[in-house]
Amino acid sequence: MVPIAYYLLLSALLFVLGIVGFLIKRNLITVFMSIELMLNGVNLSFVAFAHMWGDVRGQIFVFFVMVVAAAEAAVGLAIIIAVFRSRKTLAVDSIDLMKL
């Protein structure tokens, strides 16, 4: 049986990759994918703990996260398409209208 620490390490790795991608990538779609990566990193630790404690609630939570992520993907991609149509670009740095 694989010890819990390995799962957690992998989960943390995924999460940090997601953060780094979110911070340094300029393309909006890549940023979006980084968010998914973070979510899945978290999912992994949920499942690992659920397995460790033999408690099904962690797994149910993961389902919820997946459902929300799917919905978010649908809405988010729609927004990205709309942004691209109006601005002809997906570079994050040039989408900065929402400032004082």
Place this chain on the structure above:
Amino acid sequence: MTNSLHLWLIPLLPLAGFALNGIVGRKLSKSAVSAIALLASFASFAVVANAAFAFKSLTLPYLEKCPTPWIAVGDFHADFAFSLDSLTLTMLLVVTGVGFLIHLYSVGYMEHEEGYWRFFAYMNLFLFFMTVLVLAENFILMFVGWEGVGLASYLLIGFYFRKDSASDAGKKAFIVNRIGDFGFLIAMFLVVQHFGSLSFSVVATQLAAQPAWQGGVLTLIALALVLGAAGKSAQIPLYVWLPDAMEGPTPVSALIHAATMVTAGIYMIVRTHTIFDRSPAALSVVAVIGASTALFAATIGLVQHDIKRVLAYSTVSQLGYMFLACGVGAYSAAIFHLVTHAFFKALLFLAAGSVIHALGGEQDLRKMGGLRKKIPVTFWTMTAGVLAIAGIFPFAGFFSKDAILYAALQRGPIGPALYGMGLLTALLTSFYMFRLWYKAFFGESRTPDAHPHESPWTILLPLSVLAILSLCGGWIGIGRFGAWLGASAGNTVGSATGSDTLEIGLSVVAVAVALLGWFIADRIYRVKKKDESGFEQRLPIGYKLLESKYFVDEGYQAMFVTPLLVFSRYGLGLLIEKGLIGGTAKVLSGAANFSGAILRTLQSGNLRSYAGWLTAGAVLLLLAVLHVQLHSFLLQLH
């Protein structure tokens, strides 16, 4: 009593007139505005007249009150209650009767004025408050009217608000009156404290139940009331506002500052005379104030050049007579003089207004003259007023003034002094009134380019009615008048020491003095055709003193106004307001601005910088949690 007299209509009709003219008057034609105002005041007079006819069959005290209480706090309560007795009825007849006549006069006088509707709205507002004041059955409702007439007076004095002097005079009147109101308020507080009620009838009943209660707190209440009355009725030391109030239109001077509002103080003293009767000290104060004011104002009136100012000082002086009468306990004589004074002083002001109107706005006596032939109706009505105020037999002023002097003489040890001051005032009054008469109507015209014209009938009709009243108003006689008022005003004239012979003797003296005043004025102003320059040369200091009104205004300015101004401008304004309040606000707003300027840089609109902050925040939180956990872990180890 079978039918209600509907007393509540008396104030409400003018209020309706005020509301109509005040709200839509601007859009109405002048005739519509005057119709509303005249109708309102006349209808009010009609209700009063109806009450007067029904008065004989009334069971007194007649009371009308609003079914729901106005103020109810614990045991204390006050109602919207109107009461009617002979005193109220007399005042109401004067207020609404003279009020209506002056409204009628104003239609002619104000014809060419801007803000015609505003004028009539204010006049009706004044009638509303004045009738409330007179009808009120308790102190606090009277106070409502009291403040209200002050407001109306302020608005009307400052009617020509574009003129600085007019708006200043309005402010002065209001502020000086506020000083008096302070006294009235203190008196009310004391009454509530010691009687538990503000109703006049409750106070009177409680006093009647305790015949041994003299002086003490009653003196205090009475003196506070005197302060209030001195403010409203322009007595020393608060008389200074009345001469300045002449900045208002002349009908206003006649109605508010001669016939009705300024007599509110006398009315108030008579209304609360049960309190005054228990305090000989306060009564003496009233008598001394009255006599000194009468004499003091009369001397100033001798040398004034503005026709309205002469009349204003004369009003102050006559109000002093009424105060004197109150102070010697001759309340019915005070009200008698109030009524006759309302007739002849309203007449004099209206006639003066007619003169001013004829000369196209000229008020300086030095520029008048020879008007007798040009405006005969005004001349004859003015003559009636002058004869009445001078106290020539058998005109109105003679009877009432005589009654006051007669009562004053019998007032204990200070009686003869009071009588002497009153008599001297009568001499001066007669002199300055005939001086005005000669200067305005006799001799040569001093403005040859002016073309005086007689006024329209709306002006002449009220003049004639008032002239008849001034001539005949005194024939009621103080005896009958006293009996009529006796129930509500008391009758404490010491008839024990008096006698008919004494009274007739005093009358002869009074008439002789009045004739002497006339004779002197005649010698100087008609026969020798002189002016005041002789007086000025012989007694330069005295003349200067009188002409500048004893420098009282300047004294008040230096003593009260300037220190207050300095204190408010520099003490309160600069130190407290700008320094403390403004400083605090500046520091607070500066801090908000500064922190805002820093925090604003965070909102750059750049998505990745937001994400960076988010991450940094999360990392910080995580570190904090870790730190706490590590700490407790180490604690467990120990």
